[in-house]
Amino acid sequence: MPMILGVTGSIATGKSGMCQHIVDTYGATHGDADKIVHRMFDPGRDGFDNAVAEFGEDIIGEDGYIDRKKIGNLVFGNPENMGRWMKAIGNIEDEMRTTVENWRATLGDDDVAILEAVNLIEADYSAWCDATWLVAAEDAIALPRLIARNAFSEEEAQQRLGAQRKWTDRAAAADHIFHNDGSYEDFIAEVDQTFRETKEQHSAGTLAKSVWFAWREANPKPDATQS
Numbered sequence: 001m002p003m004i005l006g007v008t009g010s011i012a013t014g015k016s017g018m019c020q021h022i023v024d025t026y027g028a029t030h031g032d033a034d035k036i037v038h039r040m041f042d043p044g045r046d047g048f049d050n051a052v053a054e055f056g057e058d059i060i061g062e063d064g065y066i067d068r069k070k071i072g073n074l075v076f077g078n079p080e081n082m083g084r085w086m087k088a089i090g091n092i093e094d095e096m097r098t099t100v101e102n103w104r105a106t107l108g109d110d111d112v113a114i115l116e117a118v119n120l121i122e123a124d125y126s127a128w129c130d131a132t133w134l135v136a137a138e139d140a141i142a143l144p145r146l147i148a149r150n151a152f153s154e155e156e157a158q159q160r161l162g163a164q165r166k167w168t169d170r171a172a173a174a175d176h177i178f179h180n181d182g183s184y185e186d187f188i189a190e191v192d193q194t195f196r197e198t199k200e201q202h203s204a205g206t207l208a209k210s211v212w213f214a215w216r217e218a219n220p221k222p223d224a225t226q227s
Contacts, residue, residue, distance in 0.1 A: 002107035003202040004100060006129030006212075008120035010164035012142040012149065014180040015135040018191055019116050026112060026195065031099050033117035033125070040089050041066050050088035093123065100128040112199065121173045122165075124221075126212040131198055134174035136167035141181045173215035175208075 005028075009015040022028045041047035043064055051059065051066055055074060061067035075082040086092075096115070103113040117125055126132045137145075139161050146157040171177055176194050180187045201207040 001109060002103055002111040002113055003131075003199060003207075004103060004129045005112065005114045005198075006120045006126045006132045007114055007116045007135065008118060008132065008170065008174075009135030010118070010137075010142070010167065011160055012146040013135040013137040013167075014145075014178075014187065015116060018133075018135055018178065018187075019114050021188060021191060022112070022114060022195060025192070026199075029103060029107065029111065029113040031103075031113065031115050033096065033115065033120075036095060036099055037089065037092055038068075040092070040095055047089045050090070051085065054084050054088045093125075096123075096125050097128060100125075110203070121170050121212065121215075124216065126173065126210060127216070129210065129212075130202060130207060131175045132173060132210050132212045133194075134167060134170050134177045135180055136177055137180045173212045175210050175212070 005022075007015050007019055016032070019028075019030050019032075023030045039045070041051055048066060051071070055071070059066050059070050059074070061070070071085065075085045096117070100113075100115060107113060115125060115129060117123070120126055120129075121132060121134075142161060143154070143157055146152055146160060147154060150157070152160070167177070176198075178187065178190055178194075198207065
């Protein structure tokens with residue numbers, strides 16, 4: 001069976017850079033949850049038809065795809081419209097599960113795939129992964145990265161960071177935490193070492209069950225306790 005890594009972390013921590021390094025260096029398959037969801041409302045998908053039926057043809061851009069900026073203006077800050085949008089897209093959890101199941105069915109025993117998702121832990125996507133990795137960076141480090149990467153003002157970047165879940169809230173559910181507060185070289189060296197060790201254990205059948213399962217048992221979803 002291929003090894004499936006789940007990678008999570010808040011904005012501007014370096015999780016996408018980690019994933020790209022593993023893809024480039026070790027030939028891993030990479031699935032970005034945001035991009036997977038975006039494909040759910042491509043033309044020809046049910047999500048596209050549902051969204052147009054719900055919000056009208058004005059949301060279609062000149063390229064024939066749904067204009068994400070127009071949708072963003074409609075749904076962000078508007079809980080009612082956000083609910084309509086999420087319902088139109090369809091079942092995101094099923095889409096993620098299908099992605100991982102396809103990897104399990106089509107990749108070789110020595111292959112690796114990465115599922116990158118901001119809400120990997122909370123949405124239970126970790127349940128389908130062999131290990132959950134968390135990338136963390138303090139706000140003082142992430143702030144200038146975010147300003148430079150997204151051309152945000154400091155106020156905009158602070159707002160984005162303030163809306164993020166703190167890495168300490170996710171730490172107990174992660175099998176490894178990468179603190180990306182130092183040099184890029186040190187960060188990548190830790191990634192390489194941890195990847196090789198994890199891959200060797202997985203290949204040998206000695207990789208421990210992810211700590212995510214114990215975390216979820218101790219922290220059930222609110223609706224899981226309701227009759």
